[in-house]
Amino acid sequence: MQDNRNGRMTFPPPIGNDRVIWELPKCYTPAASVQLKIDWDIQTKAACKDRAARSQPWDRQKMSKVVVVGDLNVGKTCLINRFCKDVFERDYKATIGVDFEIERFEISGVPFSLQIWDTAGQEKFKCIASAYYRGAQVIITVFDMADIKSLDHTRQWLEEAMSENEPGSCFIFLVGTKSDLLPLEEKQRTERDAVRIATEMHAEFWAVSSKTGENVQEFFFRVAALAFENCILKDMENGVPVGIGLGDTIKSDRANLEETAPQDGKRGCC
Numbered sequence: 562m563q564d565n566r567n568g569r570m571t572f573p574p575p576i577g578n579d580r581v582i583w584e585l586p587k588c589y590t591p592a593a594s595v596q597l598k599i600d601w602d603i604q605t606k607a608a609c610k611d612r613a614a615r616s617q618p619w620d621r622q623k624m625s626k627v628v629v630v631g632d633l634n635v636g637k638t639c640l641i642n643r644f645c646k647d648v649f650e651r652d653y654k655a656t657i658g659v660d661f662e663i664e665r666f667e668i669s670g671v672p673f674s675l676q677i678w679d680t681a682g683q684e685k686f687k688c689i690a691s692a693y694y695r696g697a698q699v700i701i702t703v704f705d706m707a708d709i710k711s712l713d714h715t716r717q718w719l720e721e722a723m724s725e726n727e728p729g730s731c732f733i734f735l736v737g738t739k740s741d742l743l744p745l746e747e748k749q750r751t752e753r754d755a756v757r758i759a760t761e762m763h764a765e766f767w768a769v770s771s772k773t774g775e776n777v778q779e780f781f782f783r784v785a786a787l788a789f790e791n792c793i794l795k796d797m798e799n800g801v802p803v804g805i806g807l808g809d810t811i812k813s814d815r816a817n818l819e820e821t822a823p824q825d826g827k828r829g830c831c
């Protein structure tokens with residue numbers, strides 16, 4: 562890429578090593594995985610090779626929208642903050658409406674981003690948050706492993722998120738947080754219940770702890786990899802040549818957010 566101001570070559574912002582994915586990350590447990598395969602689809606590999614070789618400009622990278630839903634206090638914000646900022650907040654601060662983060666990856670040599678929407682679990686903010694469900698490629702339904710009621714509510718959260726999206730258009734994940742709070746036996750029992758519900762929801766189950774960081778990065782890498790592959794395969798289905806961007810090519814973070822945010826809503830935290 563040429564920088565017109567000083568004639569020097571400029572390149573996309575570097576991605577830290579911790580956001581580079583070469584191999585398809587493993588699922589948490591095969592009992593609750595919707596994608597049991599252990600490697601990329603052969604078409605994905607070919608498309609990545611081609612695209613990486615062409616060194617597309619950074620502003621033509623791909624982005625997938627991820628919506629995180631679940632009861633209040635289950636740990637949605639902490640989960641996102643642990644992954645995006647590597648921090649853990651012990652004190653509860655309710656999310657007001659919605660908030661978002663953008664995380665950049667390099668997957669098989671191709672730039673890719675996740676736009677992660679954190680929604681409020683409190684009933685009074687639901688109408689604001691639900692306006693942002695549309696256009697999701699990934700829905701993450703979160704429950705607190707130490708509060709079994711929140712697991713029962715995940716079906717309802719998923720139904721509401723899916724009501725704004727086409728059936729079968731999203732990857733669904735069921736995430737149990739606060740695994741650090743449970744003794745082993747109780748954790749195993751809760752996981753068995755969660756796997757059953759995940760199967761009903763056609764979701765992939767993960768147990769994580771934002772406090773200790775256990776499985777948080779592994780989980781988001783898996784999300785990014787599956788969303789990325791989905792973009793490539795969708796483009797192929799739609800007859801988009803592999804060299805011409807992957808799916809919804811983005812112009813910039815700002816332009817993309819304006820497109821995906823509801824017309825009458827605000828961007829960012831409301």
Ligand SMILES: Nc1nc2c(ncn2[C@@H]2O[C@H](COP(=O)(O)OP(=O)(O)OP(=O)(O)O)[C@@H](O)[C@H]2O)c(=O)[nH]1
Pocket residue numbers: 631632633634635636637638639640650651652653654655656657680681682683738739740741742769770771772773
């Ligand atoms: N021990 C432990 N506590 C956690 C974990 N994740 C979150 N918490 C605590 O749970 C409380 C709620 O976390 P939040 O992330 O704010 O919950 P939320 O789901 O975003 O809540 P709303 O914004 O109201 O929807 C906070 O006090 C966190 O410190 C975890 O993995 N382990």
